[in-house]
Amino acid sequence: xxxxxxxxxxxxxxxxxxxxxxxxxxxxxxxxxxxxxxxxxxxxxxxxxxxxxxxxxxxxxxxxxxxxxxxxxxxxxxxxxxxxxxxxxxxxxxxxxxxxxxxxxxxxxxxxxxxxxxxxxxxxxxxxxxxxxxxxxxxxxxxxxxxxxxxxxxxxxxxxxxxxxxxxxxxxxxxxxxxxxx
Numbered sequence: 001x002x003x004x005x006x007x008x009x010x011x012x013x014x015x016x017x018x019x020x021x022x023x024x025x026x027x028x029x030x031x032x033x034x035x036x037x038x039x040x041x042x043x044x045x046x047x048x049x050x051x052x053x054x055x056x057x058x059x060x061x062x063x064x065x066x067x068x069x070x071x072x073x074x075x076x077x078x079x080x081x082x083x084x085x086x087x088x089x090x091x092x093x094x095x096x097x098x099x100x101x102x103x104x105x106x107x108x109x110x111x112x113x114x115x116x117x118x119x120x121x122x123x124x125x126x127x128x129x130x131x132x133x134x135x136x137x138x139x140x141x142x143x144x145x146x147x148x149x150x151x152x153x154x155x156x157x158x159x160x161x162x163x164x165x166x167x168x169x170x171x172x173x174x175x176x177x178x179x180x181x182x
Contacts, residue, residue, distance in 0.1 A: 001013065001041070005041065010041070011042065011096060011098075011146070011148050012041070012042040012043060012044040012071050012096055012098065012148070013038055013041050013042070013043050013044065014044045014046060014073065014098075015031070015034055015043060015044065015045050015046065016046040016048065016073075017031075017045070017046065017047050017048055017049070018048055018049075019048045019049050019083045020049065021047065021048065021049055022049045022051045022052075023047075023049065023051040023052045023057055023061065024051075028064065031045065031068075031070075032068065035068060035069075035070070042069075042071060042093070042095065042096060043069075043070050043071065044070065044071035044072075044073050044096070044098050045065055045070045045071070045072065045073060046073035046075065046100065047061065047085065048083065048085060049083070049085075050083065050084060050085055050086075052085075053085055053086050053088060058086075058088065062088065062090050062092060065092040065093075066092040066093070069093055070092060070093065071091075071092060071093045071096045071097065071098050072088065072090055072091065072092040072093075072097075072098070073098045073099070073100055074087055074088060074089050074090070074097070074098070074099045074100075074136070074140065075087060075099070075100050075101075075102060076099070076100075076101045076102060076103075076104070076133060077102040077103070077104065077109070078102075078103070078104050078105060078106035078109040079104075079106075080106060081106060081109055081110055082110075083109075083110065087136070089136045089139055089140060090143075091140055091143035091144040091147075093144065094143075094144055094145060095144060095145050095146065096144055096145070096146050096147070096148065097140040097141070097143060097144035097146070097147040097148070098147070098148045098149075098150070099136075099137060099140065099147070099148070099149045099150065100150045100151075100152050101125070101133070101149070101150070101151045101152060101153060101159075101162065102121060102123075102152045102153065103121045103122070103123025103124075103125070103152070103153035103155075103158070104123055104125075104129075105120075105121070105122050105123040108120045108121075108122055117154075118154045118155045118156075119155060121152055121153045121154050121155050121158075121159075122153075122155035122156075122158070123153045123155070123158065124153070124158045124161065124162065125153070125158075125162045125165075127165065130162065130165050130166050130169055131169060133166065134166060134169040134170055137149055137166070137170060138170065149163075149166065151163045151166075
């Protein structure tokens with residue numbers, strides 16, 4: 001990683017913790033150990049267990065990420081499953097915000113026996129969904145110096161197509177800021 005960082009090509013090191021990584025003291029300590037081992041790197045945390053973001057712990061988790069300089073990874077994914085994580089659109093590091101779009105295919109999200117991991121992310125976002133998500137990304141852009149958006153809906157060319165469409169939406173002039181009031 002050092003050659004990438006030395007050439008300013010490394011935005012952050014992403015730690016995507018697995019669904020069984022529940023919020024408890026030993027896992028908080030493990031997360032801090034990761035930070036100590038990679039001191040000097042920007043670390044992004046994507047917690048995949050909803051105990052980190054349930055009603056009881058969401059504010060504490062965001063506070064923990066902010067206090068330790070972790071980049072909170074906002075996710076868009078299928079909702080309503082045992083492992084669903086809510087989309088929390090919050091920048092916890094003033095230098096970087098990060099979003100990962102996993103798609104919204106609830107049928108394949110936890111499916112077993114798929115022929116490839118890409119099948120899990122078989123989802124092409126609609127224009128309407130991308131417009132909604134573009135507004136969320138724009139809010140993050142106001143909270144951090146830089147925002148990284150990653151499409152993980154890696155089935156076929158879905159991620160690339162959606163990335164091009166989102167980029168087009170984000171480059172469009174903001175209609176609200178062009179309105180004049182008397």
